[in-house]
Amino acid sequence: MFTQAKLKLTIVYSLFFLGMFWLLSAAIYGWTHQSLGQGYISQVREEHEKISPGGFTQTHTEIVTTAGEVALASLRRELLILNALLFLIVPEVAWVLAQKSFNPVEEAHARQRQFVSDASHELRTPLSVLTGELELSLTKTRPVKYYQHVIKDSLEEIKRLSQLVRDLLFFARQGKQLSDVNFSSVDLTDVTGRVISHLHQKSKMKHQQVKLIPDTLPSVIKGNPTFLEQLIYNLIQNAITYTPEKGLITVKLINKKQRVVVQVTDTGIGISKLNQTHIFDRFFRVDPSRGRRDGYGLGLAICKSIVDSHQGTIQVNSKLNSGTTFTVILPK
Ligand code: ADP
DSSP: OOHHHHHHHHHHHHHHHHHHHHHHHHHHHHHHHHHTSHHHHHHHHHHHHHHSTTOOOHHHHHHHHHHHHHHHHHHHHHHHHHHHHHHHHHHHHHHHHHHHHHHHHHHHHHHHHHHHHHHHHHHHHHHHHHHHHHHHHTSSOOOHHHHHHHHHHHHHHHHHHHHHHHHHHHHHHHHHHHHHOOOEEEEHHHHHHHHHHHTHHHHHHTTOEEEEEOOSSOOEEEEOHHHHHHHHHHHHHHHHHTSOTTOEEEEEEEEOSSEEEEEEEEOSOOOOHHHHTTTTSTTOOSOTTTSOTTOOSOHHHHHHHHHHHTTOEEEEEEETTTEEEEEEEEEO
């Protein structure tokens, strides 16, 4: 789909380079032509007079003029051959340059297409489950309990879809949103405390303990409060999800001179070394059956985007069946 644009760019590059070479050749020829004129004859005469005074005759002038014309004709021929060769080579070089110029655009486009296709796939599955269930319930009259069950299931599916749409919108608007946001002072201890209380019900249901270990000094950074809350929320929510009942989740804040470190550690199922390299990719899930049913593999990709937009880093350290630590470093 970029072929036409590449061809146009190739033509522009070719015209530019060939034009430059032609101009250069014309300049070289013009300059040589000028310097082989009267001035050149006088120069040769002067040199000759030094060796044999008064010995520069009309015949000498004619010889020098003819020699100049021969040299000019040969230069003309060489410049023509050179430009003809360039005429053959430049378009090829221009094509390679055009390909190189389009590489990043093509890559971004391929990523975008992959994202749209993954997103459509993720949306299609719950929508067809929902349609199937609702259609089945309408095939004949059923007891109230059955309808209640179907409505409850449908509602859960709709909630998941809403979350997915919210996550997709995050990525769709990301470019604009993250570059437009005004950063302000954010106290990460406050944000973490708020997130833990939002998730209290979820951890309580699994009899888990979520412990916050703040730094003695306030952990204040420059950032966007909404995105930072989402970052910490996603990490703690994952820790709760992927940790069995009665597990422990620790959130530690460490205040350094120029940055704040946020560490979310759990005693959960862990992530294998191989999967650790993919968990920040969009739509990547280690094994949908081992964790929550409602995950789409976007949570950590969102975390990575937020951390990147704050010029920070995020790392994972994990051991299967033992636990996981996510370490986020954010500049102040
Ligand atoms: P999901 O919506 O599936 O949780 P995420 O992007 O948040 O998507 O996480 C990607 C994958 O990384 C998850 O499917 C899960 O298997 C794994 N993962 C994330 N956090 C943890 C954790 N604390 N412990 C174990 N596995 C985790």
